[in-house]
Amino acid sequence: MNSRAKKIIGWSMIGIISLIPVLLLFTLGPEYADFSGYSGITQGLGEITGLVGITLFAITFILSTRIRFIEEAFGGLDKVYIAHGILGGTAFILILSHPVFLVLKYIPSYIQLASTYLLPSVYWSVNFGIIAIAGLIILIFITLFTRIKYHTWKFTHEFLGLVFVFAVLHALLVRGSISKDYIFHGYYIYIGIVSAMGIFAFLYSLFIKERIMKNATYLISKINHKKDIWEIEMTPEHKPINYQSGQFIFVRFYNEKLSKEAHPFSIASKSNSKNIKLMVKSLGDFTTRLENLRIKDKVSIEGPYGRFNFRNQKNHNQIWIAAGIGIAPFLGMVEELENSPDFKVDLYHTAKDQSELIGYNFLKLFSSKLKNFRYIPWSSGGNKRRIDTKEISRLSGDLMEKDFFLCGPENFKEDMIEQLVNVGIKKSHVHEEVFNFR
Ligand SMILES: Cc1cc2nc3c(=O)[nH]c(=O)nc-3n(C[C@H](O)[C@H](O)[C@H](O)COP(=O)(O)OP(=O)(O)OC[C@H]3O[C@@H](n4cnc5c(N)ncnc54)[C@H](O)[C@@H]3O)c2cc1C
Incomplete structure (x- = not known):
């Protein structure tokens, strides 16, 4: 099944799960679900937005578990x-x-009632809802409008679990206390089950997963360092993981000078090769401490994840475009082109100047060795402008026949995707690796 069909399945599942409580609300009958007149419509919309909102909220926690079938x-x-x-x-x-x-x-x-409706009252079932909304506003504000460090943001994001518990308490208690509903109406039970799954998923991600998941362990076998780029090779302590080149893993280094937080990095080695290679650019507090890594340091690996591999697309005529460290997932794929003569690939690699083109010699070597691979380094300083679709079609021919793989900084990718779409390439022919999960 292709990735588009899979995406449709994923989104359809979400659609069904979030609309079921609305259908169940309608089964309550006109006494509870009367959508006639101004008062009925506003009340009905209030209930529907609350029910669907809390169901989607629960699903966000389930999606964050990184469970394989999701x-x-x-x-x-x-x-x-x-x-x-x-x-x-x-x-x-x-x-x-x-x-x-x-x-x-x-x-x-009833203006007076309306003006005091959202203020705390003797009804704790309502107060729980007010606390949930206040918490949600603060946490979403932090996510959208502040530039705090990733791990500080992640810490604040974890409070969403607490906010969710208040929202669930509100949803389950309010109809009993205010509307005098029977607790065993179908949608109550449904919301109860979905909420319990959401709370469990939150607790699983935060406390349980790390304890029960048996991640593969590797030992660092090689470290090379050039400017702000670290090449790290790891060898399995016991059993190696199975992976495709271009996929990524969450890595946790056991070194007392580095935090134990897991960070995602693309695999830069050939599919299923015993040793795994990473290419890491020093950017923030974690990656600038990589100089403390030592040979034989233990590494825990979660994954692999992702689908960024040339073999996952039917079209064998491909253009790969990397900016800066975005070359990492392509390095292992290039090695595999040797055994994939039916694929024809042009790899564009852009950086400010040639000295910043990571893996330049390695890629040049493969380009001279392989008939089906061309390496086109592009220094935006030397060429005096950024690579664009005009240049790519001049060097690689008709773009309409090709699939595109992109990896690099967000603004670079957004700009490239916009250009490709503007010249008529379908979005389904453009495959990108996202280097940012925030
Ligand atoms: C799928 C994927 C593949 C990646 N592959 C590579 C690669 O091959 N080479 C490479 O150099 N970089 C890669 N990155 C980016 C790399 O994960 C971040 O640069 C690194 O985690 C930065 O950590 P920091 O604390 O040094 O920097 P910060 O300044 O703290 O973070 C910079 C940005 O990195 C991201 N980030 C930081 N910590 C985490 C974390 N624990 N989990 C998820 N995201 C985080 C956030 O978007 C943050 O804004 C990849 C990212 C993703 C999502």
Whole structure:
């Protein structure tokens, strides 16, 4: 099944899971689900936004578990994280709309009631909802509008689990205390189950996964360093992992000078080769401490994840475009072209100047060795401009016949995708590796 079909399956599953509580709400009958008139419509929309919002909120936690079958359903972990972001944003909007509709119900007839509706009261079931919304606003504000360090942001993001618990308490208790509903209506049970799954998924990611998951362990066997780029090779302590070149792994180095947080890096070696190679650029507090790594340091590896490999596409006529450290996932793939003569690849690699082109000699060597591979280094300083579709079609011919693989900084990729789409390339022919999960 291709990645597009998988994505459709993933999104359809989310659609069904989040709309079931609405259908169940309708089964309550006109006494509880009366959508007629201004008051019925605002009340109904208030209920629907709340129910769908909390269901999507629960799904965001389930998506963050990095469980294999979820990655399968979406055709790659990067797509799972994209879905996570979209659902988180949608849940936020729906949950904010929920009290707005309920207040609108009392306007204009009961202005006084409307004005105090969102203030804390003797009803704890309502207060839980107010706490959840306040917490959500603060945490989403931090995510969208602050530039704090990744691990500080991740720490704040984990409080969303607590906010979710308050939202669940509100959803489950409020109808009993305010609307005097029977607790065993179908949608109650459904929301209860989905919420329990969301809370379990949150606890699993935060506390359980690391304890029960048996990650593969490797030992560092080689470290090379040039300017701000680290080449790290690791050899399996016991059993090696199976992987495709271009996939990525979460790596945790056991070195007292480095944090124990797992970081994602692309595999820069050939599929299933015993040793795994990484190419890492020093960027922030973790990667600038890599100088402390020593031969024989233990490394725990989670994965592999991702689908960024040339063999996953039917079209064998491909253009690969890398910017800077974005060359990492292509390095192992290039080695494999030797045994894949039916693929024809042009690799464009761009950096400010030639000395910054990582793997230049290695790629030049392969380009001279292989008939089906061309390496086109592009120094934006030397060429006095960035690589663009005009230049690519001049050097590689008709772009319409090809599939494109992109990896590099976000702004570079966005710009390249826009150019490709503008010349008529379908988005389904453009495959990118995302280097940013925030
Ligand atoms: C799928 C994937 C593949 C990647 N492959 C490579 C590679 O081959 N070579 C390479 O040099 N870089 C790669 N990266 C980027 C690399 O993960 C970050 O540069 C590194 O984690 C930065 O950590 P830092 O603390 O030094 O920098 P920071 O300044 O703290 O972080 C810089 C950015 O890196 C990301 N990041 C930081 N910590 C984490 C984490 N624990 N989990 C997820 N993202 C994090 C965030 O987007 C953050 O904004 C990849 C990222 C992803 C998502």
